Amino acid sequence: MAEQNRFDHRKYPAFKPVGLTDRTWPDQVISEAPRWCSVDLRDGNQALIEPMSVNQKKQMFDLLVEVGFKEIEVGFPSASQPDFDFVRYLIEENRIPDDVTVQVLTQARPELIARTYEALKGVRRAIVHVYNSTSVVQREKVFKTDKAGIVDIAVRGAKEVKKHADLAPETEWVFQYSPESFTGTEVDFAAEVCSAVVNVWQPTKDKPCIINLPATVEMATPNVFADQIELFCRQVENREAIIISLHTHNDRGCGVAAAELGLMAGADRIEGTLLGNGERTGNMDIITMAMNMYSQGVDPKLDFSDMDKICTVSKACTQIEVHPRHPYAGDLVFTAFSGSHQDAIKKCLDLYQEGSFWEIAYLPIDPRDLGRTYQDVIRVNSQSGKGGVAYVLQSKFGFELPRWLQIEFSRVVQKEAETSGQEISPDRIWSLFQETYLSNPDEVVLDTFAFEKVGDRENFKAELHCFGQTLNIQGEGDGVVDAFVEAIKGSTDVDFEIMEYGEHALGQGADAEAVTYIQLKDGLQRYTGVAISRDIVSSSLNALLRAAGQLIQDARNRDAA
Secondary structure, three states, rough: OOOOOOOOOEEEEEOOOOOOOOOOOOHHHOOOOOEEOOOHHHHHHOOOOOOOOOHHHHHHHHHHHHOOOEEEEEOOHHHHOOHHHHHHHHHOOOOOOOEEEEEEEEOOOOHHHHHHHHOOOOOOOEEEEEEEEEHHHHHHHOOOOHHHHHHHHHHHHHHEEEEHHHOOOEEEEEEEEEEEEEHHHOOOOOHHHHHHHHHHHOOOOOEEEEEEEEEOOOOOOOOHHHHHHHHHHHOOOOHEEEEEEEEEOOOOOOEEEHHHHHHHHOOOOEEEHHHHHOOOOOEOHHHHHHHHHOOOOOOOOOOOOOOOOOHHHHHHHHHOOOOOOOOOOOOOOEEOOOHHHHHHHHHHHHOOOOOOOEEOOOOOOOOOOOOOOOOHHHOOOOOOOOOOOHHHHHHHHOOOHHHHHHHHHHHHHHHHHHOOOOOOHOOOOOOOHHHHHHOOOOOOEEEEEEEEEEEEEEEEEEEEOOOOEEEEEEEEEOHHHHHHHHHHHHHHHHOEEEEEEEEEOOOOOOOOEEEEEEEEOOEEEEEEEEEEOHHHHHHHHHHHHHHHHHHHHHHHHHHHH
């Protein structure tokens, strides 16, 4: 008997539209930014294989503040001791800026609500976000209760939230309610539940509450979601005293589109995460949605001008790589490998005048707005063209170049190929690599150095010969390289940061040498250093010196000019 085909679409019923025939949202245009709320530290964090450490949470919180978020969901303190402790840290260490409001999540259960307020004791202003599930499948299969039972859970939770707030009048409280799995809930019932909660809280136009409508699971096309939002806004009671918030997920790959259309349908506020990190296929990506507005001449009220830093911090905190084709943020999104695309981009850039409207073929926005350069736009694919540069260096010489160095070095090989008009042999590729990265004159030389552990920090001291001067340098950091960076910056008056770092052994065994690749960034300019040594510390320091030497020389030339 033939095995049954498991790929069978017939077991999935089509989602039923709400039947809104007089919809108005298709005629709306997004002309201003919504209120944004980052949920990276809660929804994003709970989706990680390894949840963020305290230091990673601090780093992420600081980044979110720097980007410009005024509302940040910082955890689920009643469900997690680390979340509880982090909320206490933010409050007790006075880490919350005056213009930033923290938000915390809790289920609609008395003991969890009490624990939530315990975590928030002493906070200046906070959003208490309470929720319970309302969808058909949750009612029938999970909770096994009727609509009246769901309303009762919501109302009792709302009363508990208000009761505890009344006991702490020194704090400015904002209430938020989510009918979880809103997309799977009948719109009229969602409006009924939310109206019951609103009636408990009695918000006013001057002191509104937040009703958050989550696409906990994305179940239909974005236009259907927009119909749900517009219909809900018509049916919910006391609409003028409610901030309608959306929290879309990306199960169908349309989280951003759904949020955009939902905003057109009447929503006021958007929850999401940087780069879309979240459960299953992720949350709505705030970077993409905000930059979509930016590309239409709308101020998103968030600052993504240093996209490299945002990606670096996000990667360090979540342990998730940024896809090279990720909208706006990926390494390759402004890169053209096609010759015709490159030609069109170059011709447009040649005609472009600063201050005029941006009209460049294949580039929806100016890469410089995100801290990228035009060198990132027109470049050669290291995996194609004149012969697999990365493959040759790895298979023949053992060098596993990181992606950014593959792209950078492929330009050198491409130029050689265009000059000679011939195929470049593996030996010539290796010679070019040596000439470019390993044979540069050493104008900055480390004579002697020493480092020691002081608590959880590394202290670094050295004698540095820098363009004819001998400098005694000293720095402190989280590791040897970080301490060395601080020492150089403190003694040379140049400012830079490490953008990329890679290392590996050349071969196997105890005698194998180590190679380190480093890229530094000074403003928009980047500098590469590569070094080989018997130990990884020496190769790391030497690679940093090679890159720093170029950076210091350029700084001196600029000063002289």
